[in-house]
Amino acid sequence: MAGWVEHEGRAVALPRSDIDTDQIIPARFMSASRSEGYGGFLFADLREGDAAFPLDRHPGASVLVTGPNFGCGSSREAAVYALVDAGIRVVVAESFADIFAGNAVNNGLLPARVAETGAILDALGTGTAPARVDLERGTLTVGGRDHPVELPDIWRRKLINGWDDIDLTRAHADDIAAFRETRAARAPWAMPRGA
Template sequence: MAGWHTHQGQAICLPVANVDTDQLIPARFMSVSRADGYGDYLLYDMRRDATGALRADFPLNAHPGASVILAGRNFGSGSSREAAVYALVDAGIRAVIAPSFGDIFAANAVNNGLLPAKVDDEGYAAVEAAVAKDPQSITIDLDARRLTIDAATIHFTIDDSWALKLKNGWDDIDLTRNYCEAIAAFKVNRSQTATWAWPAEVE
């Protein structure tokens, strides 16, 4: 997985709170092979009418090239299915901006290169004002934790370790390997200062 420091793309507004993982990818599509891609199933029931046809007025349908979604509070709640993140990534989404996220969803997102950018109410309103009427180009700076859109600058928050993983294209195993020397040094020090914690050698 390639890491990234900055991203520039088109942002669209999906002002819906509590979009859960079953809405992001309905369970009936979970048997599809990941190799075939999950992008077509992203928000499947929200994007289509009763006949299954794509709704022209739905933001992702009207702007299929969008790579950033401004969503409502508690995005990615519900079950822990990682396929919800796969659907977003396979559809070309690189970041979701929201006031809050489901905890497991956010962790899965980072492990797959997708930024869950958390903004406060003021920041959300600023992005929404710029995007709501007409999708805009947005620039995301991971190092500065900054969004730039329509001459406005909005700061977002993300855990430092998550930002490190996104910038380097790491998952949890890669992050642990980054601390191999520190882990080895701790083991040596611990074995010397807490000998009682170590099993006796068997002769």
């Protein structure tokens, strides 16, 4: 996965709270191969019969602004795949389900915690606005107005470098090797044979 520092796109509002992973991608679509992409299944049930669905009105949007507790429900990583495959790079909300947020960061999607999300939703209404995210500054700019993003340093590091949890561990390979050598010298009895 490629890392990123800044993203510019269009923001669109989906003013709903407690959007769970089954609403993001209904389970019946998860039998499709990941290589085929999940973007076409994003919000399938919410979109059905709703000609005014925000992402259908504004298909080029890449920043989704929504209500609190986004990504609650099951731990399905396919919810993140569906968002990413549909071109969403940033989801803005006051809060996210923990497992969803971790899956998002590991797949290059920013779960941007913004305290002023309600004001952004009101400003967007049913339209769109230019949006810019700067990971280094920890800001989201929508319609020319800056909003601070709650962004843990570890998330920032993973997103900028394009890392998942395994890559993060590999970044400490030299320290791990040094510890192993020191531990083997101090307590050889604790090391497995042939290690």
